[in-house]
Amino acid sequence: MNRRNAIKLAASGIVGLYLSPLLAQRNLLGSPDFKGPFEPTWDSLAKYQVPDWFRDAKFGMWAHWGPQCEPEAGDWYARSMYQEGSRQYKFHLEKYGHPSKFGFKDIINVWKADNWNPEELVSLYKDAGAKYFMAMANHHDNLDLYNSKYQPNWNSTKMGPKKDIIAGWEKAARKANLPFAVSVHAAHAWSWFETAQRSDKNGPLAGVPYDGKLTKADGKGTWWEGLDPQELYAQNHPLSEKSDDNNGIHSQWNWGNGVAKPSETYVENFHNRTIDLIDKYNPDMLYFDDTALPLWPISDAGLRIAAHLYNKSFQENKSVQTVITGKILTEQQRKALVWDIEKGQSNEIEPLPWQTDTCIGNWHYDRSVYENKRYKSAKTVVHSLIDVVSKNGNLMLNIPVRGDGSIDELERQIVKEIGAWMKLNGSSIYGTRPWKIFGEGPQQESAGALTAQGFNEGKGKPFTSQDIRFVQKDNVLYATVMDWPENGIAVIKSLGTEMSYYTGKIKQIKLVSTGEKLNFKQNSQALEVYFPKQKTEASFANALEIS
Structure with a gap:
């Protein structure tokens, strides 16, 4: 076999x-990694139950930060800088030089993170209403951002900042009393970095290989003398089919469709690195940027990691208090993991808790987004949060961090505006559960369908005061009106007496942000709620407490 x-x-x-x-x-099934009730099979992991802390938290914030933020030129820089003619390739030529002479390993060397203050940033995010915090432990660029036993040279304690980034974030999160999550992306370095094996097809350096195939022997007289770039790039292997197609990797994300299969050494090294991360930093949540689990279905490494984390938590808590997320899950896999939707949301109430992850700009910091003021507004973020929560989900929001470890003043203002709304309306978010229906209104009729990992964010019409989202908690129904009604009357059709959703008698309606009791009238067709004459603060979303 x-x-x-x-x-x-x-x-x-x-x-x-x-x-x-x-x-x-x-x-x-007998490895010390999985002693406990969970074995490394989907059937066994399907016994998992999502802990209440995650279901109650609803809103987390993420620092998707690493050496690819140093150029401040956007997402997937370490891959795209090797794509001749791309925006980031041209940027790299101008700022750093040709990728045969100055590759991504050299970006790592100049990344210093000298303005990084994790405690200040985590405190800011907590003040904005985040109930858990996530930090990136590694990206597809394969640099571990912690004191990595199995990536001993290419990690942030030995390279670049020479700091244990994950330890710093963890300390800050624990001090803020926030559950601490880590995101792990490095399983894909094997195929993702294949662009580093290329060379220019045009110009004076046509045919000169980029630095992706360099070995330890090539380092004599360089700053990296004695180090092996292949421990970072992992490119000592044949290319995948259609590797010259820059977009081809997306169809190969599930380790099929002609992708070059990773070696057993690579697979086990990834497994060991991740187990080391879990055991050193005790994360409450582990986010995987993978279809299902890392290296599935060509390896059981992800299953072994999941069993290890669940069993570790079970041994420590007598119940599993940790969360693992995965993407593009089957029905069985959604029982074993929390389904993560990237930059998108479900269009219905999901039977099991899920999460969407998004960012206000690009995943990695992009100075052009800042200069052109293209960040998502606080209003857009809050509307997404309300919509996601009404459908049994959580929102994980990334605030892009600059190479030096700081965030810019535009981002800071957006975070504060989110916090202002959450302080006034948080009771309609935290600890809630879905109601009989998630909502009503024209926005949902225009919502886009999910594709691949998600990516239906922003495809529907903007929310208006005709759009309502429902949740419930402690025998109270919350109905959030997604803008201030122009005529001062919010009309909620789902709460008409003939609709049979709300069978009790409505005795009181309060505006959550102020506590003010509002007049209302219920008839067979709708509930009409009469808003105050003056708009409240952050009136772009108005939570009503109905009891």
């Missing part, structure tokens, strides 16, 4: 006599 079939059998719980020698050597 080949290794892949053995893994499939293991994943489905069919083990025992059919274990391959490789899996038997690892002692798949």
Whole structure:
């Protein structure tokens, strides 16, 4: 039996006599990594229950920050700088030089993070209403941002800032009494960095290889003498099919469609790095930027990591208090993990808790977004949060961090505006659960369908005062009117007496932000709520408490 079939059998719980020698050597179900009720199979992980802290938190904030933020030129810089003619390739030529002479390893070397103050930033995010905080532990660029036992040279304690970034973030989160999450992206470095194997096709350096194939022997006389760039780039392998297609990696994200399969050494190193991260920093949540789990379905490494984290939490708490997220999940996988939707939202109430992750700009800091003032507004963020929560989800919001570790003044103002709304209306968000329906109004009729990881964000019409979102908590119904009604009357059709959703008698309606009791009239077709004459602060979303 080949290794892949053995893994499939293991994943489905069919083990025992059919274990391959490789899996038997690892002692798949008896490894110390998974002592406890969870085994590294989807069937076993499906026993998982999402902890209440996550369901109650609703809103988290993320520092998607690493060396790719140093150029301040946007997402996937370490890949795109090797794509001849791309915006980031041209930027790199002008700022740093040709990628055959100054590659991404050299970006890491100049990244110093000298204005990073994790305690101040985490405190700012908590004040804005975040109930958990996430930091990036590594990206597809493969640099570990912690004191990594299994990536001992290419990590942030030895390179660039020479700081344990994750330790700094963790200390700040614990001091703020926020659950601490880490995001892990490095499983894809194997194929993602293939652009570094290229060379220019045009110009004076045509045919001169970029630095992606350099080895330890090439480093004599350089700043990286004695180090092996292949421990970072992982490019000592044949290219994937259609590797010259810059967009082809998206169809290969699930390790199919002709992708070059990673070696067992690479897979086990990723597994060990992630177990080391878990054991050193004790995250309350682990976010994976992968289809299902890392390296699935060609490896059981992600299953073993998940079982380890769940069992570790079970041993410490007598119940599992940790969360693992994954993308593009099957129905069974959604029982084992929290479904994460990237830059998008479900269009219905989901039976199980889920999360959307988004950012106010690009994932990695992009100075052009700042200069052109293209950040999402606080209003847009709050509307997304309300919509997501009404459908049983959480919102994880990234505030892009500059290379030096700071955020700019425009971002800071947006964070404060979000916080102003949350301080007034947070009771309609935290600890709530979905109601019978998530809402009403024209916005949902225009919402886009999910594609791939998500990516339907912003495809619908803007919210108006005709759009209402519902949640419930402690026998109270919250109805949020998604703008201030122009005529001062909010009309909620779903609460008409003939609609049968709300069967009790409405005794009182209060505006959550001020506590003011509002006059109302309920008839067979709708509930009419009469707003104050003067708009309240942050009136772009108005939570009503109905009891």
